[in-house]
Amino acid sequence: MSVAIKDDEIDIVIGAVRSDLTSFLNEWRPMFSRFHLIIVKDPDLKEELKIPEGFNLDVYEKPYMDRVVGSSTSVLFSGYACRYFGYLVSRKKYIISIDDDCLPARDPKGFVVDAVSHHITNLTTPATPFFFNTLYDPFAEGSDFVRGYPFSLRSGVKCALSCGLWLNLGDYDAPTQALKAKQRNSRYVDAVMTVPAGSLVPISGINIAFDREVLGPALVPALKLAGEGKFRWETMEDIWSGLCVKVVCDHLGLGVKTGLPYVWRTDRGDPIASLKKEWEGVKLMEEVVPFFQSVRLPREATTVEDCVVEVANAAKERLGSTDPVFARAAKAMLDWVNLWKSVGYISSSSSAV
Amino acid sequence: MATVSPTPLLKDELDIVIPTIRNLDFLEMWRPFFQPYHLIIVQDGDPSKTIKVPEGFDYELYNRNDINRVLGPKASCISFKDSACRCFGYMVSKKKYIYTIDDDCFVAKDPSGKDINALEQHIKNLLCPSTPFFFNTLYEPYRDGADFVRGYPFSLREGVPTAVSHGLWLNIPDYDAPTQLVKPLERNTRYVDAIMTIPKGTLFPMCGMNLAFNRELIGPAMYFGLMGDGQPIGRYDDMWAGWCTKVICDHLGLGVKTGLPYIWHSKASNPFVNLQKEYKGIYWQEELIPFFQSVTLPKDCTTVQKCYIEISKQVKAKLGKVDDYFNKLADAMVTWIEAWDELNPSPSGIKPAELPNGATK
Numbered sequence: 067m068s069v070a071i072k073d074d075e076i077d078i079v080i081g082a083v084r085s086d087l088t089s090f091l092n093e094w095r096p097m098f099s100r101f102h103l104i105i106v107k108d109p110d111l112k113e114e115l116k117i118p119e120g121f122n123l124d125v126y127e128k129p130y131m132d133r134v135v136g137s138s139t140s141v142l143f144s145g146y147a148c149r150y151f152g153y154l155v156s157r158k159k160y161i162i163s164i165d166d167d168c169l170p171a172r173d174p175k176g177f178v179v180d181a182v183s184h185h186i187t188n189l190t191t192p193a194t195p196f197f198f199n200t201l202y203d204p205f206a207e208g209s210d211f212v213r214g215y216p217f218s219l220r221s222g223v224k225c226a227l228s229c230g231l232w233l234n235l236g237d238y239d240a241p242t243q244a245l246k247a248k249q250r251n252s253r254y255v256d257a258v259m260t261v262p263a264g265s266l267v268p269i270s271g272i273n274i275a276f277d278r279e280v281l282g283p284a285l286v287p288a289l290k291l292a293g294e295g296k297f298r299w300e301t302m303e304d305i306w307s308g309l310c311v312k313v314v315c316d317h318l319g320l321g322v323k324t325g326l327p328y329v330w331r332t333d334r335g336d337p338i339a340s341l342k343k344e345w346e347g348v349k350l351m352e353e354v355v356p357f358f359q360s361v362r363l364p365r366e367a368t369t370v371e372d373c374v375v376e377v378a379n380a381a382k383e384r385l386g387s388t389d390p391v392f393a394r395a396a397k398a399m400l401d402w403v404n405l406w407k408s409v410g411y412i413s414s415s416s417s418a419v
Numbered sequence: 420m421a422t423v424s425p426t427p428l429l430k431d432e433l434d435i436v437i438p439t440i441r442n443l444d445f446l447e448m449w450r451p452f453f454q455p456y457h458l459i460i461v462q463d464g465d466p467s468k469t470i471k472v473p474e475g476f477d478y479e480l481y482n483r484n485d486i487n488r489v490l491g492p493k494a495s496c497i498s499f500k501d502s503a504c505r506c507f508g509y510m511v512s513k514k515k516y517i518y519t520i521d522d523d524c525f526v527a528k529d530p531s532g533k534d535i536n537a538l539e540q541h542i543k544n545l546l547c548p549s550t551p552f553f554f555n556t557l558y559e560p561y562r563d564g565a566d567f568v569r570g571y572p573f574s575l576r577e578g579v580p581t582a583v584s585h586g587l588w589l590n591i592p593d594y595d596a597p598t599q600l601v602k603p604l605e606r607n608t609r610y611v612d613a614i615m616t617i618p619k620g621t622l623f624p625m626c627g628m629n630l631a632f633n634r635e636l637i638g639p640a641m642y643f644g645l646m647g648d649g650q651p652i653g654r655y656d657d658m659w660a661g662w663c664t665k666v667i668c669d670h671l672g673l674g675v676k677t678g679l680p681y682i683w684h685s686k687a688s689n690p691f692v693n694l695q696k697e698y699k700g701i702y703w704q705e706e707l708i709p710f711f712q713s714v715t716l717p718k719d720c721t722t723v724q725k726c727y728i729e730i731s732k733q734v735k736a737k738l739g740k741v742d743d744y745f746n747k748l749a750d751a752m753v754t755w756i757e758a759w760d761e762l763n764p765s766p767s768g769i770k771p772a773e774l775p776n777g778a779t780k
Contacts, residue, residue, distance in 0.1 A: 197622055201587070231558065239570070249564065269568030308570075
């Protein structure tokens, strides 16, 4: 059912938080080698990147980032947020981004999951945010809309974001993983579904893909925790970014899907150590989620940039005094939109397509 | 957190409601799972026919004559010659929970080949909270092996009481007639190992084939409308109940889950017959969906009955002009609530929807 996509419409953006990408890239080689890769090195990473041969790629490191955006702005891209620099400089329509500690997963039949092609299928088949289909993705093979699904809603809307999942190390927060130290996600849920309009969701940045042309700067490198570090347990930047994207998508009539594909997330780090280092992020969600749930974008906000600016202003106004991290996030969002206008190049001024 | 204790049987707290016109042979396959429970059989169609119930089941059976006898003039709200009559079973039940299943639904197998105890899964779903305010990307967080993901606020992790558990079907999928006509051979073979809460504010098509609910929390909303003989529409009974139920659940802060368990749906109904029953529904639903999406219930609607009466008023006001059927339906909705309250008087001072949920996880 998917539209035929040319390989040169896709960039695979990898944020290198660790220096040795050899086994990561070699494991993904069958899936990645057709495409252009953008590898962005975490500006805080001191070691040289180790990258195996045979890929068509561009590597971006701190000196270049400083030149393009200015050294005061390149702080936006430290840690996991380095991948956003890749989103900024990409010139392709679709971006797929996977954490550098994730490997291809296997489905219950033992077949290797091609996360890239799954994401592309998700992005090129419609989303159905206005009414829940109980058989999940109606465009999947062997599926359809169920009885009672209004016909006028069956053509769906454009899917702008595809959120994949993770086997083995699930994306739990540190307290949860610390409490359930041995828990690993072994449940393969064979479904893709559209997250309904008006419903917010914590979007993990570990395994995502999006339509860059449509979403532009809607994914924002904004929320930087005081103790932010190099494990996902020490970050919430993607959660903030995802909430922003969902609010924008709901406003503009775009879809967000969640579910397949899975990646295999390798065991790494110690949740208790992470919790000791950075525990405030969990607390901040108590403010963040109600904030995003209450954001209302005005009708005049018809472009993604307008929407992001509205969210940023609302964040500054309503959360700015709660915690300085929010005032900084709001400012970062505005800086990001400006950056996008000057460097982002491909205009994303389309509203609902 | 993962619970190791077995799921309670709830055999004295749950009734199984089955509408039927043919026979109940299918119960043989369900015997290992259903035998401990009381059945309420609602006989659709010709009341002079005798429905044979397999030995060993404890049941009460109602045919049209019984319905007329019990409800008197209010029996007009119960559909004739349509499985929508099953909601009479909900009304006469005295139990806290209801499981309803169609007589062409059999025990399915999970991917490991094991028989699925659908009732046990529904009970699990109903006994553990729902999470309608924020979507969990790993679906049901209270399941073994799952939890809330990073970013999920801790203040929302207790969830809300679950009012409805909507199960699915392998083999013959629940498609409408046009889809059946275009894809007569399609079978649902995908076992999706998930249960999820349908977010607040989102509507869905509720299928009555494999459905369980907390009667104390939401019973009066489960009116399956006016369908079948003498009515211009059929096969929208469960849809109607589902839209009303979801709006009320959203208003009262109750949860609706969908997903597991699966049953095996064996019989494909005739698509041409279905088309005849459904066709008005297919274009009416274009009005119905925006209607339900925009229904707002005033704050003083604090019980299911009050919510339901309020919806019936809005149905009359806004849908009456779509077709006179909706005027009749609105009246029937009121009759249903009157009948419900007569058969289910609440203990003084306690409003039905505000009764505690009882056992939690």
